[in-house]
Amino acid sequence: MKVVTIIGARPQFIKSGAVSRSFIEFNNTRPPETIDEVIVHTGQHYDSNMSDVFFEQMDIPKPAYQLDINGLGHGAMTGQMLEAIEKVLLEEKPDWVMVYGDTNSTLAGALAASKLHIKIAHIEAGLRSFNMRMPEEVNRILTDRVSTVLFCPTDSAVQNLENEGYNDLDIAIAKNGDVMMDASLMFSAFAKAPKESIPAAFVLTTVHRAENTDDPARLRAIFKALNTISKDTPVVLPLHPRTKSFIAKYDIEIGEQLHCIDPVGYVEMLYLLKNCSLVLTDSGGLQKEAYFFEKYCLTLRDETEWVELIDNGFNQLVGANFDVIMKAFNDVNTKKSDFSLDLYGNGEASKKIIEGLLKYK
Ligand code: UDP
Numbered sequence: 001m002k003v004v005t006i007i008g009a010r011p012q013f014i015k016s017g018a019v020s021r022s023f024i025e026f027n028n029t030r031p032p033e034t035i036d037e038v039i040v041h042t043g044q045h046y047d048s049n050m051s052d053v054f055f056e057q058m059d060i061p062k063p064a065y066q067l068d069i070n071g072l073g074h075g076a077m078t079g080q081m082l083e084a085i086e087k088v089l090l091e092e093k094p095d096w097v098m099v100y101g102d103t104n105s106t107l108a109g110a111l112a113a114s115k116l117h118i119k120i121a122h123i124e125a126g127l128r129s130f131n132m133r134m135p136e137e138v139n140r141i142l143t144d145r146v147s148t149v150l151f152c153p154t155d156s157a158v159q160n161l162e163n164e165g166y167n168d169l170d171i172a173i174a175k176n177g178d179v180m181m182d183a184s185l186m187f188s189a190f191a192k193a194p195k196e197s198i199p200a201a202f203v204l205t206t207v208h209r210a211e212n213t214d215d216p217a218r219l220r221a222i223f224k225a226l227n228t229i230s231k232d233t234p235v236v237l238p239l240h241p242r243t244k245s246f247i248a249k250y251d252i253e254i255g256e257q258l259h260c261i262d263p264v265g266y267v268e269m270l271y272l273l274k275n276c277s278l279v280l281t282d283s284g285g286l287q288k289e290a291y292f293f294e295k296y297c298l299t300l301r302d303e304t305e306w307v308e309l310i311d312n313g314f315n316q317l318v319g320a321n322f323d324v325i326m327k328a329f330n331d332v333n334t335k336k337s338d339f340s341l342d343l344y345g346n347g348e349a350s351k352k353i354i355e356g357l358l359k360y361k
Helices: 010-029 052-057 074-092 104-115 135-146 155-163 179-190 216-232 241-249 266-275 284-292 307-311 322-334 349-359
Strands: 002-007 036-041 096-100 119-123 149-152 172-175 203-206 235-238 258-261 278-281 297-299 315-317
Touching (some): 010 284, 010 349, 036 074, 096 104, 172 349, 216 258, 284 297, 284 307, 284 315
């Protein structure tokens, strides 16, 4: 069986890292059946600390194709990817195209495959923010609709698809747990401190989502809160390149005590997650990882796809409003949570995905 995997952005390297590892394990343990994975890197993220480091640390097989498509608007980026991926698929003639999450690379991969009648596996399917202004929401809805199998990480993802009438469509829905949970279990033992010195107790924060970076009022409010918090409590912020350029563009002040560091690799991120006291983020992946490492999370967004974290009291939406963020931060110590619920599976999601590929082939 041949699978073409389309990836291009940081969270996709991490998710596919877990699945690639399971493909290799499958090939080692299940002969004569084998899965030949051909990786296509669209180039959406290209800095070495946003891309190469994950291939090295997670031992992800080298991409067979590097499309080098980046630095473009949504239309040009998705269009160029669509054209280039179609060429790859015509050449490789895979049984499956595997796409992850909700980026332009996901949509371009799914569209190219659907027009060529190649089966599509969408990993992290069924998630919804119900905010159609988010490019991610558009990408994930369209990708789900043209897929062959929707591999859902959570009950709420399955429920979203059922609400949209997917039971009446010729599309398989599988609930398998979250591949990010697999990745964190696979690599947790390799956690390593970043090269920068990190305080003993700290709040871990990341900011990169377009709705925050592209809106000067929201970005200013977030940094005002981070600067204020960091006067009393150390805050470590691995700074996304996109956020860095918007901070410069809007001339936003970074407080002297805010520990801004370069984006870190996955094993360094696992170290930060293990050692922080709280997570403050607008990242999708980090909200779940906070839960994996039993840390409470304040989410710098107005909605989240990971509703089970909110419903069970592990996460709180604080938007990008200074007063709301500060109030939530000051109240947070009083909250206690039992993190033992099985919300994202037990680290077997990638194995279940492989079984799904065999079942629907
Ligand atoms: N991450 C990382 N280094 C960083 C920041 C994030 O390895 O400096 C990891 C993080 O642990 C998570 C993933 O990148 O696994 C999340 O990616 P991101 O926040 O860019 O995207 P999102 O999850 O919001 O789609």
